[in-house]
Amino acid sequence: MQDRLAEIFEWQRRFNDQVRRDRHLAFDRSTWIQKEALALMVELGEVVEEARFKWWKNAQPIDDAKLHEELVDVLHFFISLCIDAGLDAESLYQGYLAKNQENFRRQQGLSDKAGYAVPGAPEV
Numbered sequence: 001m002q003d004r005l006a007e008i009f010e011w012q013r014r015f016n017d018q019v020r021r022d023r024h025l026a027f028d029r030s031t032w033i034q035k036e037a038l039a040l041m042v043e044l045g046e047v048v049e050e051a052r053f054k055w056w057k058n059a060q061p062i063d064d065a066k067l068h069e070e071l072v073d074v075l076h077f078f079i080s081l082c083i084d085a086g087l088d089a090e091s092l093y094q095g096y097l098a099k100n101q102e103n104f105r106r107q108q109g110l111s112d113k114a115g116y117a118v119p120g121a122p123e124v
Contacts, residue, residue: 006089012079032084040077046070 019025027035050067052060082092105111109118 003089005093008075008079009083009089012076013083015076016080016083029084033081036077036081036084040074040081043070043073043077047074 047067047070050070051062082088087095102111106113106116107118109116
């Protein structure tokens with residue numbers, strides 16, 4: 001069985017290739033990254049909309065199906081952005097593991113990066 005993250009990357013690459021070919025889109029790499037980052041931000045805005053962020057309106061329950069659909073849209077554009085930025089599934093995974101480890105170190109006050117000391121913990 002293929003790794004699911006690698007499979008997602010492959011399906012997204014195929015989709016991107018088809019859309020770019022069929023719609024005759026030939027932007028340079030920088031433009032693709034900008035467009036995908038913007039699309040990603042728009043989709044994140046739609047996630048916020050589905051989470052009912054408007055406190056000044058009557059509260060309504062979150063429609064989980066719509067929220068999940070928006071999160072999948074976020075994933076589509078995020079993976080496209082990764083592909084055009086030169087990340088594959090394995091490099092994204094390894095980068096995530098390294099950053100996650102550092103994030104734990106920061107929260108434990110063990111990082112060399114300033115501003116993450118845990119209050120009351122001895123200095124490292």
